[in-house]
Amino acid sequence: MELPLIAPMLATPGGLPSASQDARWAYETKQDGQRAVVYLPGDGGLVLRARSGEDITGAYPELRPLGTALGGTPAVLDGEILALDARGRADFQALQSRMGLAHAPARAERLAARAPVHLVLFDVMHLAGRALLRLPYVRRRAELEGLELTGPTWSTPSALVGHGPQALAATREHGLEGLVCKRLDSPYEPGVRSRNWIKIRNMLGVDVVIGGWSPGRGRLTGTFGALLVGQRAGTALRYVGGVGTGWSEAERADLAARLRDIATPRCPFDPVPQVTGAHWVEPRLVGEVRHSTRTRSGLLRQPSWLRLRPDLTPEESAADVPDGTG
Template identity: 65%
Template sequence: MATLPRIAPMLATPGTLPPAATDDQWAFEVKQDGQRAVVYLPGDGTVELLARSGADITAAYPELAALGPALDGVPAVLDGEIVALDSQGRSDFERLQSRMGLSGSPARAARMAERVPAHLVLFDALFLRGTSLLPLPYTERRAALEDLGLGGAHWSTPAVVVGHGEEALGMTREAGLEGLIAKRLSSAYEPGVRARTWIKIRHVHTVDVVVGGWVPGRGRLDGLPGALLVGERHEGGLRYAGNVGTGWSDAERTTLGELLRVAEIDTCPFDGVPPIAGARWVLPRLVGEVRYATRTRAGRLRQPSWHRLRPDLAPDDLE
């Protein structure tokens, strides 16, 4: 059995598509919405999965145990993302959440594996047959990964596109996917580094929301909003859509704090009271524009960030 090196995953930097003039120097992969995992396969038929934090998550995904024998005794360290797929084959983080955190409960993990099967998307080879591949360019590591021929019911090695970034991004938008990861063809693998040679490009959505409450910040933000509780108007009420805790400058936070204090009320303006500790309620009259990545099945905003106040809009304008 081979002794495998521990390798922290390389991270992508948020950004935009590379310039068109250098488009052919980049590979484009679909951005998955799941749990990052470094996969350790010592060659004895076993598998060990470590999360980005270094936590051992092997027991949470028993269906991935069969990957060990699939490599036929070849010791390897691979990089990938564990996802749960929806009915259209797209990664769905909300579905995956029911599988996460079950490493301490193997029996429950096994039951959940039948209800919500996990799928491992492999995208890099870091160590193979006793040799580190980290210094090699992306193209050589990718070729080594593809040569392993790893495809199965619970794992795959999806194809990548070299060049044609605009077309690839448009395709993911039309398919309802989260976005792309652009990887420079010449890039080495830099463990634990958020590198500019890997760029994540997300599709960003915007929505106009009504502020119905807020949660005070802590420390230097005491008395200022740490998060806004926002909703969407519908006939007869205000439906809670989530909380927004990023995206504003210090000046904007101060302005929002002043507006919220003036509008404070004792009762929750949402259709149902969201279970938010320390929430304070306000008259639902402030409208803002929020950016977000996707929505949950319940309609909540995922990864929302504040964009701007909309003083030109009244809540009734949103119905």
């Protein structure tokens, strides 16, 4: 069966629903992996697509057996691919070695044999020829759980209805990334960053676009001292600060090489920030940084680098950044 291509629904950053609304929401653990829409045509095959729509099936050969899990029933599912550490927690840095291997099958097979990924499933958008997009979340969730999709490298974690504060506290206690809150009556909105899904991070982390760098001093002479980063505000890339800490030596060397490859004489920020000795790059690389808070003008306070996000596009760094930033 030819299945419809469906862009994943996205969550909006926010806080817990009010106590009076708590029972109208379901709560799921926020997973730290690569989002994937799963296509099961019902002929034993499997196709995985990233948020961008890119076919990433070849990067995860250990997930191929999922293609037969529903027999001849075609389906489109939503989920997240995780690399798990020794304690069973998602480790995004470990997953990065697997991302981008869709066209390197031999290497993907070797890594899959050594440390298989795990796919968690949390929604179903199309099933047995039926479009489920307009069904409320609670009914889609019942359809998904009825499929009993549990296997060697995939599972369907349960969702908790109500008790949001307790759910969030549990994620913090266990060192998990956060919580996703989903309205029980919400439809599936393909490609939309919706207020019907709210994501809560246990750390203040934001996705940013690298737009340049400032030179290092002392032992860092010849490489970057800080990355100059921004976030999308409408069609503009607004400068939100310089990030000067958080890398290992190997990560710094890797980033320096990437920056050399995308150097440009033109500043990608609007307006142009006043940074002495700045070098500009094409705004292609997305990263995640941790910070304490923001200034009134939108600059990040005490930012620290966490990781590159090759699974995100620069357009996905959108945020409420004041027009006067920089």
